[in-house]
Amino acid sequence: MSFGSGAMTNSIGEIKNCDVLFIIGSNPTEAHPVIGVEMKKALKKGATFIVADPRKIWFARHADIHLQLNPGTDILLVSAMMNVILSEGLEDKKFIEERTEGFDEVKELVKDITPESVAERVGVDAEDIRKAARIYATTEKAGIFYTLGITEHICGTDNVRTLANLAMITGHMGKPNAGVNPLRGQNNVQGACDMGSDPGKYPGYQPITDQKNREKFEKAWNVKKLPEEAGTMLPKGFDLAVEGKMKAFYIMGQDPMMSEPNIDHIKVALDTAELVVVQDIFMTETAKLADVVLPGTTFAEKDGTFTNSERRVQRVRKAIDPIGNTRPDWKIICELATKIGYPMDFPSPKEVWDEVASVAPNFAGINYGRIEKVGLQWPCTDTEHPGTKFLHAGKFTRGLGKFHALPHREPAELPDNEYPLVLSTGRTLYHYNAATMTRRSEGIVQKSDEAFIEVNKKDADNLGINNDEIIRVITKRGNIKARAIVATKAKEGIVWMPFHFVENSANKLTIQAYDNITMTAEYKVCSVRIEKV
Amino acid sequence: MAKLTININGKNCRAEEDMTILWAANTLGISIPTLCHEIRLKPFGACRVCVVEVQGESTLMPSCVTKIKDGMVIRTDTERVLNARKAVIELLLSNHPVDCMTCDACGDCRLQDLAHEYGVRESRFFTKPEKGVKDDRNCMIKFDHDKCILCGRCVRICNEVQQDKAIDFIGRGYEMSIGPAFNDSLLDSSCVLCGQCVSACPVGALTEKQAVGKGRDWELKKVQTVCSYCGVGCNLFLNVKDNKVVKTTSQVGTIPNDGNLCIKGRFGNDMIHHKDRLTEPLIKKNGKFEEVTWDEAYSFVADKLKKIKDENGPDSITCVGSSRCTNEENYLIQKFARAVIGTNNVDECART
Numbered sequence: 007m008s009f010g011s012g013a014m015t016n017s018i019g020e021i022k023n024c025d026v027l028f029i030i031g032s033n034p035t036e037a038h039p040v041i042g043v044e045m046k047k048a049l050k051k052g053a054t055f056i057v058a059d060p061r062k063i064w065f066a067r068h069a070d071i072h073l074q075l076n077p078g079t080d081i082l083l084v085s086a087m088m089n090v091i092l093s094e095g096l097e098d099k100k101f102i103e104e105r106t107e108g109f110d111e112v113k114e115l116v117k118d119i120t121p122e123s124v125a126e127r128v129g130v131d132a133e134d135i136r137k138a139a140r141i142y143a144t145t146e147k148a149g150i151f152y153t154l155g156i157t158e159h160i161c162g163t164d165n166v167r168t169l170a171n172l173a174m175i176t177g178h179m180g181k182p183n184a185g186v187n188p189l190r191g192q193n194n195v196q197g198a199c200d201m202g203s204d205p206g207k208y209p210g211y212q213p214i215t216d217q218k219n220r221e222k223f224e225k226a227w228n229v230k231k232l233p234e235e236a237g238t239m240l241p242k243g244f245d246l247a248v249e250g251k252m253k254a255f256y257i258m259g260q261d262p263m264m265s266e267p268n269i270d271h272i273k274v275a276l277d278t279a280e281l282v283v284v285q286d287i288f289m290t291e292t293a294k295l296a297d298v299v300l301p302g303t304t305f306a307e308k309d310g311t312f313t314n315s316e317r318r319v320q321r322v323r324k325a326i327d328p329i330g331n332t333r334p335d336w337k338i339i340c341e342l343a344t345k346i347g348y349p350m351d352f353p354s355p356k357e358v359w360d361e362v363a364s365v366a367p368n369f370a371g372i373n374y375g376r377i378e379k380v381g382l383q384w385p386c387t388d389t390e391h392p393g394t395k396f397l398h399a400g401k402f403t404r405g406l407g408k409f410h411a412l413p414h415r416e417p418a419e420l421p422d423n424e425y426p427l428v429l430s431t432g433r434t435l436y437h438y439n440a441a442t443m444t445r446r447s448e449g450i451v452q453k454s455d456e457a458f459i460e461v462n463k464k465d466a467d468n469l470g471i472n473n474d475e476i477i478r479v480i481t482k483r484g485n486i487k488a489r490a491i492v493a494t495k496a497k498e499g500i501v502w503m504p505f506h507f508v509e510n511s512a513n514k515l516t517i518q519a520y521d522n523i524t525m526t527a528e529y530k531v532c533s534v535r536i537e538k539v
Numbered sequence: 540m541a542k543l544t545i546n547i548n549g550k551n552c553r554a555e556e557d558m559t560i561l562w563a564a565n566t567l568g569i570s571i572p573t574l575c576h577e578i579r580l581k582p583f584g585a586c587r588v589c590v591v592e593v594q595g596e597s598t599l600m601p602s603c604v605t606k607i608k609d610g611m612v613i614r615t616d617t618e619r620v621l622n623a624r625k626a627v628i629e630l631l632l633s634n635h636p637v638d639c640m641t642c643d644a645c646g647d648c649r650l651q652d653l654a655h656e657y658g659v660r661e662s663r664f665f666t667k668p669e670k671g672v673k674d675d676r677n678c679m680i681k682f683d684h685d686k687c688i689l690c691g692r693c694v695r696i697c698n699e700v701q702q703d704k705a706i707d708f709i710g711r712g713y714e715m716s717i718g719p720a721f722n723d724s725l726l727d728s729s730c731v732l733c734g735q736c737v738s739a740c741p742v743g744a745l746t747e748k749q750a751v752g753k754g755r756d757w758e759l760k761k762v763q764t765v766c767s768y769c770g771v772g773c774n775l776f777l778n779v780k781d782n783k784v785v786k787t788t789s790q791v792g793t794i795p796n797d798g799n800l801c802i803k804g805r806f807g808n809d810m811i812h813h814k815d816r817l818t819e820p821l822i823k824k825n826g827k828f829e830e831v832t833w834d835e836a837y838s839f840v841a842d843k844l845k846k847i848k849d850e851n852g853p854d855s856i857t858c859v860g861s862s863r864c865t866n867e868e869n870y871l872i873q874k875f876a877r878a879v880i881g882t883n884n885v886d887e888c889a890r891t
Contacts, residue, residue, distance in 0.1 A: 018771065018795040039733065039801030040771045046702045190770035192862035194869070195887075201869035203860030203887035209870055214883055227878040233853070237876075237883030243857040252857055253847045256840075258872050259861030260887065281843045288815050298840055299828065301817035302864075305767035306777055306784055306808070310865030312765045314772025316795065322865055325762035325777040326784060329811075330818025333833070335864050339871040341833070345841040348879040350871070358867035380794050381772075435731060436802060438768050444803060446810040448749070449679035453732055453802070 013196060015185030016149060016396040017316045017383065022047035024183045026141055026148035028056045030080065030169070031155020031530075035064040036435040038153070038189045038315070045151075054145070056138045058083060059155065060430065060497045061460070071138050074497050076129040077430050078417035078531045080156060080165045083128050083135065084172050085119040085414070090139035091175060092116065097143070098177030105402065106174050111411035129497070143176045147183035154191065154432065158529040162521040164412040174407050180398040190315040192439070193305075197313035200369075200384070201362065205237030210366025226365050239525045241266070241518075247275035254281040258335055259302065263291035264440035264508060267516035267527040268483050285335055288442045291508060301332040308334035310355040311377070313384070317394070319372050320381030417531035418519030425481060425533035427465065427501050431512045432529075434504045441506035457488040457510035459503040461536065466492040471538060478537045479503070484514035487539065501534060543609040548616060560602035560613055561589055571615055572624065572656070574631075574649055575690035576603045577739055578791050579700055579798060586690050588627045588653065591615045599623050625657045633664035634713075635742070636685050644743030646756030650688060651742075673718065677725045679732055679748055679806045684716055687744040693717060693736035700799065705730035734805040738789050738798060749809060750786035754778070759785060763793075766804040767863060771796065773804050784811050844880065853881035860887035 021027070021044040034042035045065065049055065055069040058080070066072040075083050091097050092113060102109050121132035121139075128135075142148050150173055156165045169186055178184040190196045202209035212219045220232045238246065240262070246252035248271065255276065266272045269291075276282050276295040284296040293299050305312075307328045313319045328334065333341075336358060340350035352358045356374050363369050371386035371393075382393035397403065421428055436454040437444040444450045459479055461471060471477055473492040478485055479501070487510055488503055496502050505512035517532040542553045547569055554563035559582060564571050574586040584604035591602045594612035599620060602613075614620065631650060639645045654660075670684040689708070694717055697706050705728045709716050719728035726732075737745045759778040766773045773796035776788045787808050791798035820836035821828040831839075847855055858876035860869040869887065876885035 038769055038771050039731075040773050040796045040799050040804075043700060043796075043799045046700070049702075050699070192770055193765070193767045193772065194864065194866065195770055195862035197866040198860050198862045198864070198869045198887045201860070201866050202873040203869045203885055204873075205883050205886055208877075209873070223877070227874060229878045232877055233881055233883050235854075235883065237854070237885060238857065240857065240859060240886040243884060243886070251855065253851050253855040254844060255857050255859065256844075256872075256875075257859040258868065259864045260859050262859075280847060281840075283840050287817060288813075289817060293817075297823050297843075298836055299817060299821040300836060300840075301820060304811050305764065305865075306811045308865065310867045312767075312772060313866060314765070314795065315770040316772075318772060318795065319866065320765045320772055320774070321763075322767075323762050323764045325760070325764065325779050326782045326811075329816055331820070331833070332816070332818055335861075335868045336871055339868065339875050342837050342840060343871075343875050343879045345837040346844065346879055350874075355865065355867040358870060362866065362870050438803060438807075443768075443810045444807055446813040446815060447803075447807040448809055449677065449732065449806045450802060452678050453726065 013397070014187040014189070014316045015179065015398060016182065016187055018044055020183045020396070021045055021149070022051065024048050024053055024147050024149045026054045026056065026145040028058075028138070028142050028148065028150045029065055030058040030150065030152050032151050032153035032189055033059065033061075033063045033065075033432070034151070034189065037191065037433050039435060041189055041315070054141055056142060060500050061502060062495045071134055071141070073130045073134055073138060076127070076497070077428050077500060078159055079124075079128040079414070080159070081161060081168050081412060081414040082119065082124040083130065084168045085116045086121045086124050086128070086135050087139035087142065088112065088172055088175055089116045089119045090121060090136050091143045094140070096140065097175045101177030101179075102175060105180075106407040106409060108409035108411070109175070112171050112175070112409045115411040115413065142172070148176070148178050149184050150178070150186045151189060152187070153189045155530060157188075157521070157524070157526050159531065160418050160519050160521055160528050161412075161415045162526045163523040164410075164415070167410040168412055170407070171409050174409060179407065180396070180400060180402075182396055185396060188315070191433075193314075194312040196315060196317065197311070197319070200313055205239055208365070209362055210368040212366065223365065226361070241520060241525050241527070244272055244275035247279045250278060253279060254283075255279055256283045257292060258285040258339075261286075261290040261292045261440040261442060263295065264505070264511060264513065267513055267529065268518045269511060269513045270484065271518065285338055287332075288446070290440065290442050300338055301330070302335040302338060303328045303332045307332070308336070308355070310336065311359060314381075317383045318381040319369070319377060319384060321374065321377050418528055419517050419531065419533045421499070421533045425535045427499055427534050427536065429479070429481065429515060429532050429534035430500065430502050430530045431505045431516060432502065434506065437504065437506035439506065440508075445506070457486065457503065457507040457512070458491050459488040459501050459536070460491045460493065460496040461501050462496050462498045463492055463494055464498050465501070466490065469536065469538065471536065476539055478539050479515060480535045480537065481515040481517070481532055483517065486510040486512070486514055490536075501536060505529075543607055545607050545610070546612045548614055554607055556607070558607050560591055560593075560600070560605050560607055563607050564602065564613075564615060569615060571602050572653055573603060574653070574688060574741055575692060577692050577696070579739070580692065580695045581699060583691055583695065586627065586631075586688070588624055590620060590623050592617050592620055621657070625659060628653050628657055628659045629662040630664060631688050632659060633662040633666055635688065636669065637661070642686070642743040643746045643751055643755070648743055649741035670716070675724050677732065677748075680725060680734060680737055681746045681748040681751060682718070683744050683746075686742050687717060688742055689715060689717070690741060692739040692741060693745055696735045696739040701731075701733055701735050703729050703731055703733070706736065732802045732806065733800065734802065735799060737805075738800070747786045747806075749806075750778070753785040754780035761788065766800070768803040768807065773800055775800060775804055777808065784808055848880060854884060856880050856882055857884040857886070860885060862887055
């Protein structure tokens with residue numbers, strides 16, 4: 007929305023040559039271990055690390071400045087950094103003038119947000135904010151890296167746009183070793199978005215509301231009329247199901263019964279729906295509630311492509327034949343569509359990709375032949391195009407970069423006497439999300455197989471909780487047990503736990519409060535109480 | 540960077556000034572054998588198998604750590620060089636079991652390659668007593684003391700690249716080995732079981748425990764693909780024998796991960812063959828899943844979807860794509876929702 011594209015602006019290969027890495031709401035050594043390796047190369051070369059995170063994560067321990075902020079105060083922190091940059095004249099005036107619009111509103115907004123005025127709420131020393139702002143602003147090769155610690159808030163989109171503001175006032179955009187870089191979570195989350203698994207967009211981010219786009223796809227897909235109204239986002243779809251208005255869910259390779267907040271609500275939705283079809287590789291929590299379960303295959307049993315965090319479309323290759331009577335997911339959809347009366351007769355994923363390239367200009371230049379050895383980064387608009395290493399060189403996708411003046415908004419739930427601590431949830435190195443796959447890996451299970459909660463030593467002492475003790479974790483939504491890891495990793499007043507473990511699922515606790523634009527849930531902040539069992 | 544003139548094996552050539560002899564030779568297409576050298580790591584100069592003759596130097600020089608100088612005259616192929624390399628290989632073999640017939644690294648072992656190339660069948664030197672396989676209770680990484688040639692590649696990748704500092708050299712002389720502090724299990728150390736050490740080991744000292752006895756290098760079909768865990772998109776190689784994924788390996792130089800992988804990418808693919816895999820289509824009848832044929836499953840779903848669409852309109856149906864599935868599959872699911880069902884209710888799990 008600020009630049010016109012939702013993806014890492016720069017490439018993984020550029021990271022090692024950054025002189026400043028501003029890592030905010032991201033724990034690369036656990037969630038993106040090999041990007042972590044690239045960042046460690048920069049560390050070894052002497053790059054300056056500014057890490058904003060409520061926890062003492064690996065990079066925080068090795069950082070020059072660790073801004074140990076309170077969850078949900080990112081906008082205040084970044085606005086204060088901008089305040090310092092503008093009041094000390096460290097902004098890139100030429101860049102602002104030539105490449106952006108809407109700067110004055112942001113200037114006005116941050117005018118009074120001095121580090122001193124927010125230090126208490128943010129929970130960070132004002133002088134550290136000043137130092138961080140100066141280092142970031144005055145270093146040429148300075149990149150911002152964020153993950154779900156930024157987006158999983160009711161103001162997630164605002165957080166992202168505020169980071170975009172910071173990058174734009176300092177001109178750290180459209181050049182190598184800089185930019186604003188969301189490290190995408192799952193293997194193909196970038197690709198799933200790119201391919202139009204989105205209620206408002208066709209493949210390649212083409213809005214469905216545009217008549218021309220509809221006509222193009224009607225022709226390409228040989229249908230008389232495509233729906234004009236944007237569809238419902240999934241969380242809303244579950245709400246409608248509870249009300250009896252959403253009748254059927256066709257779910258491919260997702261486990262909302264583990265991944266959505268407040269899963270008791272999701273269960274009611276799926277129980278109420280008339281038809282739930284799940285395509286998956288294991289009997290997931292969601293599949294258990296389905297009427298029909300179709301066995302898909304793992305990545306090892308099919309051809310296709312994944313698009314990584316740096317927009318690189320890469321070949322996935324079939325290594326073994328499908329196990330048992332399973333079928334690749336692409337084939338299942340084709341066969342079902344054909345059964346319903348719409349023939350989909352792609353002989354292989356290659357032909358599906360060729361159709362993607364023919365309807366989405368961003369991918370028009372990519373074909374299986376070109377990515378045989380090394381993947382290509384979109385945009386790649388024709389078969390001569392070399393792919394795009396970093397975005398927005400000379401010009402933003404949307405033309406001028408747009409500043410958004412966004413005030414801080416408090417999280418949906420704040421600690422009180424009954425629930426005095428803040429709970430954040432996230433991923434660990436050893437497991438992946440619902441852990442359907444990783445908990446079926448012998449070696450990984452040996453290393454980690456149990457729900458835990460990180461508690462600050464002071465909080466634990468106050469409650470008489472010992473390290474390694476099983477405790478109860480309670481929110482307004484529910485309660486679970488977890489093993490306490492008492493240390494100083496989590497900040498005082500904050501507890502953290504992963505959401506991988508079905509028997510003690512952290513998403514029984516999390517709140518159904520969503521970002522107003524993307525409907526991303528606020529997994530990073532809810533109020534909680536912990537007790538001895 | 541300034542270019543220097545050097546002479547290798549009688550040929551004059553130009554090379555950049557910060558290059559080592561090994562690096563310069565490689566860029567000129569001249570191969571020099573190495574054991575302790577790994578492109579991801581800083582030059583170490585431990586094994587001495589890469590020695591070359593440099594005019595004016597009284598001793599042979601390790602090419603991996605010797606920088607070139609203007610006018611340097613280098614020979615990589617004299618008898619003196621070849622004999623020295625042979626002696627190094629013999630010394631290593633004096634300390635290394637020659638049990639290639641049962642070794643899992645057979646066919647993928649630099650020492651075996653060099654012994655073959657230099658014709659070293661057995662060592663003239665004293666053979667030390669065997670120490671055997673270290674019995675570590677982790678079920679991913681196997682360490683065989685006897686096969687370790689102390690090249691330090693594992694120690695260095697753990698310290699320089701991974702920076703987990705889990706293993707180091709331990710002991711002195713013949714007792715020297717590698718491992719975590721206090722001889723603990725890797726599970727009790729700062730090791731994150733990324734297996735980078737396994738990927739760096741040039742011999743059979745560090746291997747994938749789960750792949751022991753399941754196939755040797757030339758029997759394994761190596762299929763290059765992309766990891767299915769996080770969004771980094773590491774390239775990896777599924778090693779397949781008899782329609783089974785035996786292990787996962789990586790290759791230096793691949794984009795974007797340059798041969799680096801984490802625990803999930805390297806060791807988390809045994810889930811492919813897990814007994815819990817769903818293998819038949821299932822329909823729930825009276826609260827219980829029953830196996831059905833694909834055709835029955837398709838007919839059931841098709842009829843139900845048509846009925847729901849007729850009765851409640853297409854917008855009463857939601858399709859959900861997946862961040863774990865391929866681009867092609869996500870393209871098809873949204874096409875299915877839009878063109879087949881007639882709704883824009885298609886979403887995926889980008890939020891989680």
